[in-house]
Amino acid sequence: MRALRSIAVIAAALAVWEIVCRAAHVSPAILPPPSQVARKWWEYLVTGELPRDAVATLLRVFVGFAIGAGLALPLGLWMGARDRIYELLNPIVQLLRPIPPIAFIPLAILWFGLGNPPAFFLISLGAFFPVLMNTIAGVRTVDAIYVRAAQNLGAPARTLFWRVLLPGAMPSILSGMRVGIGVAFIVVIVAEMIAVNSGLGYRILEAREYFWSDKILAGMISIGVIGLAIDTVMARINHRLLRWHRGLEHA
């Protein structure tokens, strides 16, 4: 029932868009009607161009995310569990964190040239801080009573870390990863507009050069659908890993 209503709302919005374009004779270079976008999208799909672009983009997201999260997770656990390390490194983190990954583009190109390396750098940077901050916060906010209970049961430091601090921080770590992959997906589009000549970000910028607005929109919609799919998968993974967690959203 709810799904039906969602579809009806989307269909209505598309209908309004279509009618406005036709009635007001809007130039297709400015805003093509959805029917034209759909035709273009189909063509983009069946020629194999869209699948190739999507794979290229997703690959960059996953490599960048793996690097960024792979560095942020151990560092965050370390900073979360050790007050000394936290005090030592927190000032640097706080200073670097507010700089948007986009602002690193000039440096990324100077350091890594063009192609995938600067893209990986920027994407991993985008994923790094959300995962880092959430991991630190997750470990530091594990309720002291669990630590006490574990110590009372004789848990040595290693056990305390692996079986109490890490699982206790897991809800926060996973939500950090969900945010991190979302940021990675934003950054990949920007990186592709600047540093490489494949992928969805590159394609919509290329389409602009030829005033192919239908292709720009087809690309944007594809980006939206893939972004939604990534987030849905992340939510599923969280749901699966956090069966024990009470405050779980029902995705």
Place this chain on the structure above:
Amino acid sequence: MPEAAIQVRGVRKEFGGIVALDRIDLDVAAGEFVCLLGPSGCGKSTLLNAIAGFTRPSSGEILAFGKRVLQPEPARAMVFQEYALFPWMTVRENVSFGLQIRGDRGAYQKADALLDKLALRGFGDRYPKDLSGGMRQRVALARALALDAPMLLMDEPFGALDALTRRSMQDELLRIWTELKQTIVFVTHGIEESLLLADRVVVMTYRPGTVKKIVPVTLERPRDEATPGFSTALRALTQLVREEQRRHEHDQQT
């Protein structure tokens, strides 16, 4: 006289200028059931935490089985008011956690046997969030019992339970204690509860927490609230606690 299981010697504890405990002297014999009773803010939980080894006294010392208490140990098993079950572990994993740390190969079997004993058969694979308050506290009790600790430290363990569940947990605890004869220190603000359970009730004063009076409970076990002896003891004990409660309320008004 047998060696005391717990010896508290001149313990004082301050938190940022507030004296939570002062001049506490207390001996608990092996196998004895002692309740710490008093209004909130009397430091009874602080004293229990110090006996457990979670906090150090500012001065004075605590000995458990003749050895100075410096840190928490499985020999002094704690049962927390908020249960403190690990929410990411199943019931079975919670109960067997201490045994696994110890390297016990039969950890799961032992845990399951304890769950059977505490009427939790079939709940081993559930997570704590799926259980009622009473069942969670049973699991917490099972986890504390799993290591065969000679001493149980219980911090208002039944405080969050409804009256009926509390009553059945009290019976359960007495059954276990009668069988295993651990030394038990039990913090409560329930006057009736302390009379139902304890060999001796330590009444504490409100801020700073000191020992006001140690009341031996001579009532025959199993105890029954409906007997005249119980009512007389209850009235006397209530009188003592009321005085401290009034000071507490007076403090809150001013």
